[in-house]
Amino acid sequence: MKNSIEYLKSFYRTPVTPESFFLSLEGIEGSGKSTQIKHLEKILTDKGYRVLTLREPGGTEFGEKLREAILKSSTPLHPLAECHLFLASRAQLLEEKILPFLLVPKSVVILDRYIDSTMAYQGKARHLGLETVLELHRHDPLNLLPHRTYFLDITLETSLDRQAKRGQEKDYFESEKTEFYANLIDGYKEMARIFPERILTIDASKTPEEVSQVMALDLEKILA
Ligand code: T5A
Numbered sequence: 001m002k003n004s005i006e007y008l009k010s011f012y013r014t015p016v017t018p019e020s021f022f023l024s025l026e027g028i029e030g031s032g033k034s035t036q037i038k039h040l041e042k043i044l045t046d047k048g049y050r051v052l053t054l055r056e057p058g059g060t061e062f063g064e065k066l067r068e069a070i071l072k073s074s075t076p077l078h079p080l081a082e083c084h085l086f087l088a089s090r091a092q093l094l095e096e097k098i099l100p101f102l103l104v105p106k107s108v109v110i111l112d113r114y115i116d117s118t119m120a121y122q123g124k125a126r127h128l129g130l131e132t133v134l135e136l137h138r139h140d141p142l143n144l145l146p147h148r149t150y151f152l153d154i155t156l157e158t159s160l161d162r163q164a165k166r167g168q169e170k171d172y173f174e175s176e177k178t179e180f181y182a183n184l185i186d187g188y189k190e191m192a193r194i195f196p197e198r199i200l201t202i203d204a205s206k207t208p209e210e211v212s213q214v215m216a217l218d219l220e221k222i223l224a
Helices: 002-009 033-046 061-071 079-102 115-125 130-136 156-166 178-194 208-223
Strands: 021-026 050-055 107-112 148-153 199-203
Touching: 002 130, 021 033, 021 115, 021 208, 033 050, 033 107, 033 148, 033 208, 050 079, 061 079, 079 107, 079 115, 079 130, 115 130, 115 178, 130 178, 148 178, 148 208, 156 178, 178 199, 199 208
Parallel strands: 021 107, 021 148, 050 107, 148 199
Antiparallel strands: none
16 A cells, blocks of 8 residues: 555656745644635735635636535535546646646745545545545646645544534535544544655644744745
């Protein structure tokens, strides 16, 4: 298994555009991705970067239709069908928005969820397997990896607590059982072990300011 993952990793690349950066944020529901993205945007624009923030699934007209189709689905989707819908949204987002923006000098793309979500949700929690999902991404443009991924690590209890405080209606994934979430968290941790040079795990049970400080310090190194 380790060898085939190493082999599949060899098909992946990071953008080579000088002075442009690609960042993604990952974590289970309520881990604070949207909250932290606002902090990141401020830090980066203060430094003179042009910032494009996008979300997955979505971010393009076509992707937003797919987002609606998945998250509002009233029937359980086959894991492969689910996975391919996320990939379709991603390929379109890369082609239409991410790749062109990375050609702009001093630009940063911030993405709310990316490939690690598919690895954790569909690969691990839906049992497709990490290798299968890595294999599905190995072709251009899906094989583009961010320079840095922040994995905001919280427990299921913290996630449920934050969701309850927010009090919104549950979507397609938020109604899943405890076992699904345990696998999901395991999936993210496995990804952090497979891609240690890219994924930074942050204890996101801390205050938003503390989490943001860890990211700001790391960002200094990435931009340098
Ligand atoms: N999906 C997605 C897949 O299955 N496969 C894929 O390939 C992809 C791309 C997307 C769903 O699709 C799935 C995963 C998801 O289930 P979504 O609506 O985009 O759905 O869901 P989330 O990304 O999970 O959005 P959330 O809003 O739930 O999570 P966030 O953005 O991580 O959390 P945030 O910042 O909105 O914060 C949640 C609450 O917690 C508070 C905030 O104020 C807010 O009320 N909070 C904190 N409280 C205390 N301390 C902190 N440090 C806090 N940080 C935030």
